[in-house]
Amino acid sequence: MNFLSGFNSNLLDGVKRLHFIGIGGSGMYPLVQILHARGYTITGSDVNEGSIIDSERAMGIEVFMGHDAKNVLGADMIVYSAAIHKDNPELREADARGIPMLERSVLLGYVSRLYPRSICVAGTHGKTTATSMITSLLELAGQDPAAVIGGKLPLIGGYGKNGSGNTIVIEACEFAETFLHLTPDIAVLLNIDNDHLDYYGTMGQLKFAFKKFALMARHTIVANADDTNVVQVINSLDRTVRTFGIQAEADYQAVNIREHKPGFYEFDVLEWGYPVAHLKLSAPGYHNIYNALAMTACCFTVGLTGEDAAAASESFKGAGRRFEILGEFNGVTVADDYAHHPTEIAATLKTAHALGYNKVWAVHQPFTYSRTRELLDDFAQVLADTDHVVLTPIMGSREVDDGSVKSEDLAAKIPGSVVVAGLKEAADYVKEHAQPGDFVITMGCGDIYKAAHMMLE
Numbered sequence: 001m002n003f004l005s006g007f008n009s010n011l012l013d014g015v016k017r018l019h020f021i022g023i024g025g026s027g028m029y030p031l032v033q034i035l036h037a038r039g040y041t042i043t044g045s046d047v048n049e050g051s052i053i054d055s056e057r058a059m060g061i062e063v064f065m066g067h068d069a070k071n072v073l074g075a076d077m078i079v080y081s082a083a084i085h086k087d088n089p090e091l092r093e094a095d096a097r098g099i100p101m102l103e104r105s106v107l108l109g110y111v112s113r114l115y116p117r118s119i120c121v122a123g124t125h126g127k128t129t130a131t132s133m134i135t136s137l138l139e140l141a142g143q144d145p146a147a148v149i150g151g152k153l154p155l156i157g158g159y160g161k162n163g164s165g166n167t168i169v170i171e172a173c174e175f176a177e178t179f180l181h182l183t184p185d186i187a188v189l190l191n192i193d194n195d196h197l198d199y200y201g202t203m204g205q206l207k208f209a210f211k212k213f214a215l216m217a218r219h220t221i222v223a224n225a226d227d228t229n230v231v232q233v234i235n236s237l238d239r240t241v242r243t244f245g246i247q248a249e250a251d252y253q254a255v256n257i258r259e260h261k262p263g264f265y266e267f268d269v270l271e272w273g274y275p276v277a278h279l280k281l282s283a284p285g286y287h288n289i290y291n292a293l294a295m296t297a298c299c300f301t302v303g304l305t306g307e308d309a310a311a312a313s314e315s316f317k318g319a320g321r322r323f324e325i326l327g328e329f330n331g332v333t334v335a336d337d338y339a340h341h342p343t344e345i346a347a348t349l350k351t352a353h354a355l356g357y358n359k360v361w362a363v364h365q366p367f368t369y370s371r372t373r374e375l376l377d378d379f380a381q382v383l384a385d386t387d388h389v390v391l392t393p394i395m396g397s398r399e400v401d402d403g404s405v406k407s408e409d410l411a412a413k414i415p416g417s418v419v420v421a422g423l424k425e426a427a428d429y430v431k432e433h434a435q436p437g438d439f440v441i442t443m444g445c446g447d448i449y450k451a452a453h454m455m456l457e
Helices: 028-037 051-058 089-097 104-112 127-140 175-181 203-215 228-234 288-301 306-315 342-354 369-374 376-383 407-411 423-433 449-455
Strands: 017-021 041-046 062-065 077-080 101-103 117-122 146-153 158-161 167-171 186-189 220-224 241-245 252-261 264-271 274-280 324-329 332-337 360-364 388-391 439-443
Touching: 017 028, 017 089, 028 041, 028 051, 028 104, 028 146, 028 158, 041 051, 051 062, 077 089, 077 104, 089 101, 101 104, 104 167, 104 175, 117 127, 117 203, 127 146, 127 167, 127 288, 127 306, 175 203, 186 203, 186 228, 186 288, 203 228, 220 228, 220 288, 241 288, 252 288, 264 288, 274 288, 274 306, 288 306, 324 449, 332 342, 332 449, 342 360, 342 376, 342 439, 360 376, 360 423, 369 376, 376 407, 388 407, 388 423, 423 449, 439 449
Parallel strands: 017 041, 017 077, 041 062, 077 101, 117 167, 117 186, 146 167, 186 220, 220 241, 241 252, 332 439, 360 388, 360 439
Antiparallel strands: 146 158, 252 264, 264 274, 324 332
């Protein structure tokens, strides 16, 4: 098949019409926005309607429901997401016709080089929030950045934008080393945790991928000095490094940390020991101190001020599916979060408990069999530390169910937890049992958010 990989500065030479397979994905949408704004004709296909497709159609983009060979007719290039299998009828037809095909991350690498400066945010946890904070910083400072974000940022009304400024901010995903298609000017390393080991095999290989990503930085590496794995990665690099942290001595350090209301933090930032900013966060959670510090380090690296960092921190209230409060039913507050790793779930539930509700309900959809199997005890430990746990079946995504693990195995390790048959059953169970004053949060990177919306119907 005629798949393209690697950087080619002439990638889109002669290309006028691009067809996106899986155009409704959040990773595709910002690329569609940027290239559409630059004058390319875009078409696409997907298997489900959704808000992203509604927005794309409002831009005048033709979107087909279902994958069909005839959808690629007239296209000069095919872009497909990682979720698309190689036997997809549109890929097969494109191959038969000799139409070049490339995976989304390859195109993202090309698009990132259309801007003089790229800030690429990597890490196992917090990428979407930190990318959103940095985008908010630049947007509020009048820099009009381009952005590619994994969640919806209300300030820009979407998952990304085509900016007229000289900077693009990109959420850099480590899965299958896709972030190595990027060439960041500023590479942000938030943390490195034991995820995607079904691909990498070992933590050593995972850290090596992050090291390769960091070495691609052309200007500065911004790194979390409190994360042991990140420190191991950056220690031997011959690059300019700016560190941030709370516990360790760092270039940018948070001090005088306190809650300005339950679950929400404010603090002073020291730059090399001298106070340069006071940040008051409007997004809840202690973990967001780290995301705000990463944003502040980028702020000074690009020549902005502590006042700019403070304005961004106060303005940013969260990204879509990141501790997103959705509404209430019968006095029960419902929220949704993308947490799908034990570390993320622990941070999310810690934040939820800090808000002062009566009981906290965790409604979790495990994502991928390999992650659930390898981290089963870790999932059980963090979920057991809450009041009520409801589990849906595992969403396999790209993996085939080999029968080696199921949600019932996880439930057996969590006293009092229940397993339900699906999303509707999860919503019905919570609506029947949750009491006024309780807090319910759905968690997972699949479609568990639909259960949260069902609760509010």
